[in-house]
Amino acid sequence: MRTVIKIGGSLLRSAQHFLDAAKFISTFDKPVVVVSAVKGVTDMLIELYKTRHESIYEAIREIHVEIAKRLGVSGIDPLLRELYKALDMPEGPDVLDYFMSFGERLSATIMHGLLRRIGLESKLFVAPIITDDNFGSAKPLEDKSLAEEIGENEGVSVVTGFIGRTRDGRFTTVGRGGSDYTATFLAKLLGYRRVILVTDAPGVLTANPQEVPEAKILPMMSVEEAVEAARLGAKNFHPRTFEPVTNGMYVEVRNYWSRGTVIGNFYAPPPYKVVLRCGEGSCVVGLDAEEIVKLGGEYVSRFAAHVPMPPKWAHDLFVKPYFEKLVWIN
Numbered sequence: 001m002r003t004v005i006k007i008g009g010s011l012l013r014s015a016q017h018f019l020d021a022a023k024f025i026s027t028f029d030k031p032v033v034v035v036s037a038v039k040g041v042t043d044m045l046i047e048l049y050k051t052r053h054e055s056i057y058e059a060i061r062e063i064h065v066e067i068a069k070r071l072g073v074s075g076i077d078p079l080l081r082e083l084y085k086a087l088d089m090p091e092g093p094d095v096l097d098y099f100m101s102f103g104e105r106l107s108a109t110i111m112h113g114l115l116r117r118i119g120l121e122s123k124l125f126v127a128p129i130i131t132d133d134n135f136g137s138a139k140p141l142e143d144k145s146l147a148e149e150i151g152e153n154e155g156v157s158v159v160t161g162f163i164g165r166t167r168d169g170r171f172t173t174v175g176r177g178g179s180d181y182t183a184t185f186l187a188k189l190l191g192y193r194r195v196i197l198v199t200d201a202p203g204v205l206t207a208n209p210q211e212v213p214e215a216k217i218l219p220m221m222s223v224e225e226a227v228e229a230a231r232l233g234a235k236n237f238h239p240r241t242f243e244p245v246t247n248g249m250y251v252e253v254r255n256y257w258s259r260g261t262v263i264g265n266f267y268a269p270p271p272y273k274v275v276l277r278c279g280e281g282s283c284v285v286g287l288d289a290e291e292i293v294k295l296g297g298e299y300v301s302r303f304a305a306h307v308p309m310p311p312k313w314a315h316d317l318f319v320k321p322y323f324e325k326l327v328w329i330n
């Protein structure tokens with residue numbers, strides 16, 4: 001099955017991390033691999049844009065040179081020179097996106113080089129998605145020519161996450177955390193059924209574990225629940241991450257070893273899946289959110305209700321009892 005695999009930035013912090021990712025990628029048949037920036041680099045690029053401090057440029061340079069050197073990969077020097085030149089550019093939302101584009105361009109270049117080095121056929125696609133010119137939160141446009149080009153590639157297709165391009169060729173970004181969205185958007189455009197969002201968490205949790213230590217990994221979620229949870233701010237998902245997931249597609253949120261959370265067009269238990277901090281109180285996301293509204297909760301949407309209590313209480317009340325009743329095979 002043709003698969004889109006997205007590798008998160010938290011899994012791209014060192015040469016060893018890139019090797020782990022490459023090993024995982026090598027077990028798939030001609031996958032599309034969407035790559036995030038190395039952890040922390042997008043923030044550094046924003047700082048660099050604001051301050052133009054050469055010390056930040058040097059730190060970004062060092063991170064990537066070190067990883068590339070250890071992996072024996074070349075190809076990032078032209079990008080680093082281009083970034084250095086950008087230090088003289090004026091301010092503007094388009095220039096900020098241009099600065100941010102280097103994070104994904106650098107990491108994808110390294111990933112592509114590494115895959116080739118270990119003997120895989122790989123082709124690099126830099127910002128292949130055409131977007132509108134709403135810099136900072138650009139909207140991807142459905143351009144089929146791209147799908148054809150990637151679809152015809154006879155090897156791994158490495159694609160930069162998060163960034164796109166306007167029709168006249170300027171870099172855009174789709175909003176922070178947007179690589180997941182790039183991955184689901186591409187899968188839909190290409191007609192691929194499976195998307196794997198590889199992250200450092202084992203799956204989607206029922207609550208923020210810092211607030212609710214007994215939060216559990218959800219085995220399954222419907223697309224509607226995932227759309228709602230992302231929209232309300234779950235796990236730093238880009239709010240539109242699950243919007244492209246249509247019938248017949250499914251998304252796995254997982255690490256390399258876990259089974260993770262499978263998100264698709266199915267309606268599995270438990271009835272209440274995720275609790276989030278929400279204004280003064282909590283939002284409970286789940287298929288049966290309307291039942292909570294009947295009990296006095298406030299309507300947020302078809303799949304979410306607001307309750308005036310901290311997440312820990314809401315989790316104890318709505319998620320825990322049903323989760324404990326689920327029967328697990330093995």
Ligand code: ASP
Binds near residue numbers: 009043161162179
């Ligand atoms: N690198 C981007 C960010 O930090 C996109 C992503 O990682 O998904 O927001």
Ligand code: MG
Binds near residue numbers: 008177178180236237
């Ligand atoms: Mg992310």
